[in-house]
Amino acid sequence: xxxxxxxxxxxxxxxxxxxxxxxxxxxxxxxxxxxxxxxxxxxxxxxxxxxxxxxxxxxxxxxxxxxxxxxxxxxxxxxxxxxxxxxxxxxxxxxxxxxxxxxxxxxxxxxxxxxxxxxxxxxxxxxxxxxxxxxxxxxxxxxxxxxxxxxxxxxxxxxxxxxxxxxxxxxxxxxxxxxxxxxxxxxxxxxxxxxxxxxxxxxxxxxxxxxxxxxxxxxxxxxxxxxxxxxxxxxxxxxxxxxxxxxxxxxxxxxxxxxxxxxxxxxxxxxxxxxxxxxxxxxxxxxxxxxxxxxxxxxxxxxxxxxxxxxxxxxxxxxxxxxxxxxxxxxxxxxxxxxxxxxxxxxxxxxxxxxxxxxxxxxxxxxxxx
Amino acid sequence: xxxxxxxxxxxxxxxxxxxxxxxxxxxxxxxxxxxxxxxxxxxxxxxxxxxxxxxxxxxxxxxxxxxxxxxxxxxxxxxxxxxxxxxxxxxxxxxxxxxxxxxxxxxxxxxxxxxxxxxxxxxxxxxxxxxxxxxxxxxxxxxxxxxxxxxxxxxxxxxxxxxxxxxxxxxxxxxxxxxxxxxxxxxxxxxxxxxxxxxxxxxxxxxxxxxxxxxxxxxxxxxxxxxxxxxxxxxxxxxxxxxxxxxxxxxxxxxxxxxxxxxxxxxxxxxxxxxxxxxxxxxxxxxxxxxxxxxxxxxxxxxxxxxxxxxxxxxxxxxxxxxxxxxxxxxxxxxxxxxxxxxxxxxxxxxxxxxxxxxxxxxxxxxxxxxxxxxxxxxxxxxxxxxx
Numbered sequence: 196x197x198x199x200x201x202x203x204x205x206x207x208x209x210x211x212x213x214x215x216x217x218x219x220x221x222x223x224x225x226x227x228x229x230x231x232x233x234x235x236x237x238x239x240x241x242x243x244x245x246x247x248x249x250x251x252x253x254x255x256x257x258x259x260x261x262x263x264x265x266x267x268x269x270x271x272x273x274x275x276x277x278x279x280x281x282x283x284x285x286x287x288x289x290x291x292x293x294x295x296x297x298x299x300x301x302x303x304x305x306x307x308x309x310x311x312x313x314x315x316x317x318x319x320x321x322x323x324x325x326x327x328x329x330x331x332x333x334x335x336x337x338x339x340x341x342x343x344x345x346x347x348x349x350x351x352x353x354x355x356x357x358x359x360x361x362x363x364x365x366x367x368x369x370x371x372x373x374x375x376x377x378x379x380x381x382x383x384x385x386x387x388x389x390x391x392x393x394x395x396x397x398x399x400x401x402x403x404x405x406x407x408x409x410x411x412x413x414x415x416x417x418x419x420x421x422x423x424x425x426x427x428x429x430x431x432x433x434x435x436x437x438x439x440x441x442x443x444x445x446x447x448x449x450x451x452x453x454x455x456x457x458x459x460x461x462x463x464x465x466x467x468x469x470x471x472x473x474x475x476x477x478x479x480x481x482x483x484x485x486x487x488x489x490x491x492x493x494x495x496x497x498x499x500x501x502x503x504x505x506x507x508x509x510x511x512x513x514x515x516x517x518x519x520x521x522x523x524x525x526x527x528x529x530x531x532x533x534x535x536x537x538x539x540x541x542x543x544x545x546x547x548x549x550x551x552x553x554x555x556x557x558x559x560x561x562x563x564x565x
Numbered sequence: 566x567x568x569x570x571x572x573x574x575x576x577x578x579x580x581x582x583x584x585x586x587x588x589x590x591x592x593x594x595x596x597x598x599x600x601x602x603x604x605x606x607x608x609x610x611x612x613x614x615x616x617x618x619x620x621x622x623x624x625x626x627x628x629x630x631x632x633x634x635x636x637x638x639x640x641x642x643x644x645x646x647x648x649x650x651x652x653x654x655x656x657x658x659x660x661x662x663x664x665x666x667x668x669x670x671x672x673x674x675x676x677x678x679x680x681x682x683x684x685x686x687x688x689x690x691x692x693x694x695x696x697x698x699x700x701x702x703x704x705x706x707x708x709x710x711x712x713x714x715x716x717x718x719x720x721x722x723x724x725x726x727x728x729x730x731x732x733x734x735x736x737x738x739x740x741x742x743x744x745x746x747x748x749x750x751x752x753x754x755x756x757x758x759x760x761x762x763x764x765x766x767x768x769x770x771x772x773x774x775x776x777x778x779x780x781x782x783x784x785x786x787x788x789x790x791x792x793x794x795x796x797x798x799x800x801x802x803x804x805x806x807x808x809x810x811x812x813x814x815x816x817x818x819x820x821x822x823x824x825x826x827x828x829x830x831x832x833x834x835x836x837x838x839x840x841x842x843x844x845x846x847x848x849x850x851x852x853x854x855x856x857x858x859x860x861x862x863x864x865x866x867x868x869x870x871x872x873x874x875x876x877x878x879x880x881x882x883x884x885x886x887x888x889x890x891x892x893x894x895x896x897x898x899x900x901x902x903x904x905x906x907x908x909x910x911x912x913x914x915x916x917x918x919x920x921x922x923x924x925x926x927x928x929x930x931x932x933x934x935x936x937x938x939x940x941x942x943x944x945x946x947x948x949x950x951x952x953x
Binding site: 466502 | 599600602639792827833834839840841842844846847848849850851852853854855856858859860861862863864865868873877878
C-alpha cells in the first residue's frame with residue numbers, strides 16, 4: 196500500500212460474552228471456523244492490505260495469544276520491513292490494568308511516537324470479516340475526514356453486541372450509540388477506526404488530562420460535532436462474534452458456500468498458525484455431509500452440519516450433528532453429539548449422548564472428559 | 566563456523582523420466598505426494614527429526630519450482646544461522662562448468678561446501694523416496710560397527726530385487742558384495758540409497774573416482790564397488806518400515822493408495838514424526854450436503870460436492886455436483902466439473918476436467934494421467950499407462 200499506515204489491534208476491554216470459551220484465553224484467540232482464531236481475520240486483513248507494522252494491545256489472559264502469534268511469521272510480519280508488536284499492559288500499579296484503552300495507548304506512547312507512519316488503523320479482534328483497508332483510506336482522504344469508522348448495514352437481528360451509528364447522506368456520522376442503546380439504525384460500527392497518528396495521540400493526551408480513558412466512549416462520542424467523522428460502508432461478510440449465540444451462528448454460517456468462498460478468499464486469504472497436520476482421513480465407515488473438516492481429522496463415524504477443527508477423531512458409530520468440535524477432540528464409539536460446542540481436547544467416551552439445543556448449545560470446557 | 570558431526574547431502578536433481586507428463590516442468594523430488602506433500606518433504610523431515618541441521622540440496626533438472634518450494638528451509642526448521650539448508654546447483658568455475666555427471670560427481674563438485682563444516686560423517690540421501698527413518702540411529706550403528714561406509718538396506722520381494730542395488734550381507738551385517746540392478750539377484754536386501762560415509766574417506770574416494778575417466782561417477786556403480794574391492798568395512802543397516810521408490814506412474818499411484826488403508830503402514834498422523842511441508846494455507850475443506858466421501862484423504866481448501874471413493878485429494882480441489890472420483894490422485898487446484906467421472910487416474914495440478922467428461926476406465930487396470938494444467942473436454946485423448 197502506498198499509504199503509510201500502522202495497524203493496532205485493540206484487545207483492551209473487548210466485549211466478551213463467550214462464557215467458558217474465554218475462561219483461560221482472551222477473545223482474540225477463541226478458535227473459529229475449523230482452524231482459525233478470531234484475531235486471524237483482523238491480522239490477515241491488515242497484512243493483505245499492505246499494513247506491515249501491527250501492534251496488538253493485549254490486555255488479559257494473553258498466554259494463548261503470545262503462543263498463537265509468535266514472531267508473526269505466519270502473517271509475514273517477521274521480516275526487515277515489517278513487525279508484529281505484542282504490547283501487554285505496562286504499568287506500575289496493578290489497579291491501573293483495568294483502565295481504558297487510551298491509558299494503555301499512553302503507556303506505550305513511545306511505540307507510536309517512534310514510528311514515522313502517518314495513519315493508524317485501529318480494530319478489535321471479534322469482527323470476523325475480510326477487509327481491504329486500501330479503499331477505506333482513500334475514502335478517508337477524499338472526504339478529508341478526521342476519523343473514518345468502518346460500518347456495516349445489518350438488517351437482520353444481531354446476535355453479537357455492536358455499537359450502532361447514524362450517518363447523513365454524505366456519509367458523515369451524526370450519532371453513535373453503545374451496545375445497549377435503543378437507537379433505530381440498521382448500521383453498526385465494526386469498531387475499525389482510521390485516523391492520523393497525530394490525531395490519535397492528541398485524543399490520548401487531551402482525554403487523559405480530563406480523566407477520560409476510553410477511545411470510543413469518551414474521545415470519539417464527545418467529539419462527534421467537532422471532528423469530521425465519516426462512515427465507510429463495508430459490503431462483505433461480517434460476523435460480530437462476542438456472544439455465545441453469535442459464535443455458534445457465525446460458525447454455522449460458514450456452511451454456506453458463498454460465505455466460505457467470500458470470507459476465506461476475498462479480497463485476500465486468511466492466514467493462521469500452521470500445524471503440519473496430515474490431510475483429513477475419511478474411512479470406509481464415514482458419512483459426512485454439509486460440514487467443514489480441517490486437516491488432521493480421522494473420521495470413521497457420521498458428521499452432519501458441523502464444524503470440525505484440526506486433529507479431531509470421530510470414531511465408529513459416533514454421530515456429530517449441528518456441533519462445533521475444536522482441535523484434538525475425540526468422540527467415542529457410538530456416542531451422539533448434537534447442538535454442542537466442545538472446546539479443545541475434549542474427550543467424549545463411548546456410548547454417550549450429548550444434546551444441546553439450537554438456541555442453547557451444550558458447551559464443554561477445554562480438556563473435559565465426558 | 567561450528568564443526569558439524571554429520572552433514573546431509575540430498576540428491577534432488579532427478580529428472581524422473583518415468584513419471585512422464587508429471588515431471589515435464591518439475592524435478593522429481595518436487596512431485597506431489599500424499600494429499601499435501603512433495604516427495605522431498607519426507608527426506609527433509611527425516612533430517613529434521615534426526616537432529617541434522619545442515620543439508621545441502623543438490624539440484625539440477627528443472628530446479629525452478631523446487632527452489633521456490635524449498636526457499637531457505639523454514640518449514641523443515643532448516644533456516645539456521647549456523648548450518649541450515651543450502652541449495653547447490655551445478656555452477657560455473659574458472660575453467661568453465663559442467664553438469665553433475667553422476668551422483669558421486671555431484672558431491673565431488675560440492676566438497677567445498679562440506680569442508681566448511683568439517684564434519685566427521687556425511688549422509689548421502691536421495692529426494693526420490695517415501696519413508697520415515699531416524700538417520701541418527703543409523704549413525705550410531707555406523708559408529709558402533711566401526712565401518713567406513715554404512716548403507717541402509719531393506720528386504721524387498723525377490724521378484725522386485727532386480728530393480729535395486731542389492732547387498733550380500735554376512736551374519737555381522739558386513740556387506741560382502743554389492744550388485745547394481747542385477748538380472749538374477751542373489752540377495753533380496755535392497756540398498757535404499759541412504760549412505761553414511763566417514764568424511765575423510767569419502768573425500769579420498771571422490772577425488773580418486775573423479776580422476777578415473779572410465780568411471781560413471783555414481784555411488785552405486787563406482788564408489789561402493791571400489792570401496793568393496795579395496796577391502797574396506799562396509800556395513801548394512803537394516804531398516805524395517807515403509808519405503809517406496811515412487812519413480813513410476815504406477816508406483817506413485819500405488820504409494821498414494823497405500824495411505825488409504827485403515828491403518829496405513831506409513832503413518833502420516835504420528836505426532837512424534839510430523840512430515841513438514843510448505844503450508845498451502847487454505848480454509849478447512851467444505852463438504853456439501855450432496856457429497857459422499859469414503860476411504861479417502863482430502864486436504865484443506867477442497868470443496869467437495871460429488872462422490873469421492875478411495876482417492877487422495879490435494880488442496881484446493883473442487884469436485885462439482887454429481888461428479889465421481891474413484892481410486893485416483895487429484896493434485897492441487899484441480900477443477901472437476903459437474904457429473905464428471907474419474908477412475909484410476911492421476912490428475913496433474915491445476916487441470917480442468919469439464920462437466921460430464923469421463924477420465925479413465927473403471928473396468929481396466931491401466932492408470933490414466935492428466936498433465937499439469939491440462940484442459941480435458943469431451944473429445945480429448947489421454948495418456949494411459951499399462952501396468953507393468
